[in-house]
Amino acid sequence: MMGDQNPITEERILAILDRVKDPEIPVISLIDLGVVNGIDVSASGAVTVTITPTYTGCPAMDVMKADILTELGNAGIEDVRVELVLAPAWSTDRITEGGKRKLKEYGIAPPETTADIRALKGKAPIVECPQCGSEDTVMLSAFGSTACKALWKCNTCLEPFDQFKCL
Amino acid sequence: MTDQEALHTYALRLADDLLILSHRLGEWCGHGPVLEEDIALTNRALDHLGEARNLLTYAGQVEGKGRDEDDLAYLRKEREYLNVKLVEQENGDYAHTIARSFLFDAYHLPLMEAMLKSKDEQLAAIAGKAVKEATYHLRHSSDWMIRFGDGTDESHQRAQRALNELWTFTGELFVSDEVTSKLVEMGVAPDLGAVKAAFDRTVNEVLAEATLSRPEDGYMATGGRQGMHTERMGFILTEMQYMQRAYPGAEW
Numbered sequence A: 001m002m003g004d005q006n007p008i009t010e011e012r013i014l015a016i017l018d019r020v021k022d023p024e025i026p027v028i029s030l031i032d033l034g035v036v037n038g039i040d041v042s043a044s045g046a047v048t049v050t051i052t053p054t055y056t057g058c059p060a061m062d063v064m065k066a067d068i069l070t071e072l073g074n075a076g077i078e079d080v081r082v083e084l085v086l087a088p089a090w091s092t093d094r095i096t097e098g099g100k101r102k103l104k105e106y107g108i109a110p111p112e113t114t115a116d117i118r119a120l121k122g123k124a125p126i127v128e129c130p131q132c133g134s135e136d137t138v139m140l141s142a143f144g145s146t147a148c149k150a151l152w153k154c155n156t157c158l159e160p161f162d163q164f165k166c167l
Numbered sequence B: 001m002t003d004q005e006a007l008h009t010y011a012l013r014l015a016d017d018l019l020i021l022s023h024r025l026g027e028w029c030g031h032g033p034v035l036e037e038d039i040a041l042t043n044r045a046l047d048h049l050g051e052a053r054n055l056l057t058y059a060g061q062v063e064g065k066g067r068d069e070d071d072l073a074y075l076r077k078e079r080e081y082l083n084v085k086l087v088e089q090e091n092g093d094y095a096h097t098i099a100r101s102f103l104f105d106a107y108h109l110p111l112m113e114a115m116l117k118s119k120d121e122q123l124a125a126i127a128g129k130a131v132k133e134a135t136y137h138l139r140h141s142s143d144w145m146i147r148f149g150d151g152t153d154e155s156h157q158r159a160q161r162a163l164n165e166l167w168t169f170t171g172e173l174f175v176s177d178e179v180t181s182k183l184v185e186m187g188v189a190p191d192l193g194a195v196k197a198a199f200d201r202t203v204n205e206v207l208a209e210a211t212l213s214r215p216e217d218g219y220m221a222t223g224g225r226q227g228m229h230t231e232r233m234g235f236i237l238t239e240m241q242y243m244q245r246a247y248p249g250a251e252w
């Protein structure tokens, strides 16, 4: 058991999870990404972290699970279970404002609009180039380097860039 | 047939369609006609595989015999796979691959939309993840059908040929039997009649814009849902199961 100076609280776990980065986009944390559905600390100090997958086939989920165990273990929190649940489903609306800013600074255009399914069926959105800020951009491919990204090109600075798919 | 057996069989059918289609799309890896499409097909394969994993895991849980997703994916025999024959068909040229996905997407999206309301919580949750990806997939395959059909003479001919060849495999998507009837009655599975109506709307709309003609409904190949496959299935499983057969329990 931990001493009183270091009780296991939800706030403390939240702060530690904010240090666990997305394995494929190492600038944003699992908290920024919005994949943590819940944290539960039992009376005996057993911790259950519930996470939800971003994309159905996202291979990063297993790595995230392992990274959570490692990071909490480093902080002396050993009795941890990580559970993967499908509902409520993740959407890009769950990425925090801070997370969106960090994506942009990293060179990935954040999801441009609401993840509402109606937006998907409408016409192509305007996506700002993360390099030069131009809105004169064009989608090269709806599918990109990872399950969560699409490939775009900027007509102003001519640079290609990734966009976080809005799903 | 008990409720549990019906649900297990149904989850396997859903899973196997996606698993086998995923394998076929994965065969394009490194062979796509352009880089963007190479990436698109492997991305789609990954989405399908993820959905298949969720469904296989669930099928194993419902069965209650301790089989997990890997046991079900890698250690069943050909006659135990319940996918429709459409998804096991060869890739052919790019028009053929796209047409196969288009016909599947036009069925899969309305199926998932209806599944959101399933009384089975896990199936509804799986659909909740799948429905947006399915929308994305249908947009990709529809765009290409239109590009091919309304493109050059050559691309038009190839797209039409692919449709004509694959059409015979579409009927099986909408066949009801004891399993589906039972689950529709329980409010677990969507009614395939409504899914078929949505499929028809999508197909007619996209083919009209693509200036392609919808093939006549003739003989429809069935049997996949009962484990009777075309000769192509054995080759798929030989490749897909090789590692687990050669090195049982291998992990990396």
Ligand SMILES: [Zn+2]
Binding pocket: A129, A130, A131, A132, A133, A134, A154, A155, A156, A157, A158, A159
């Ligand atoms: Zn730019």
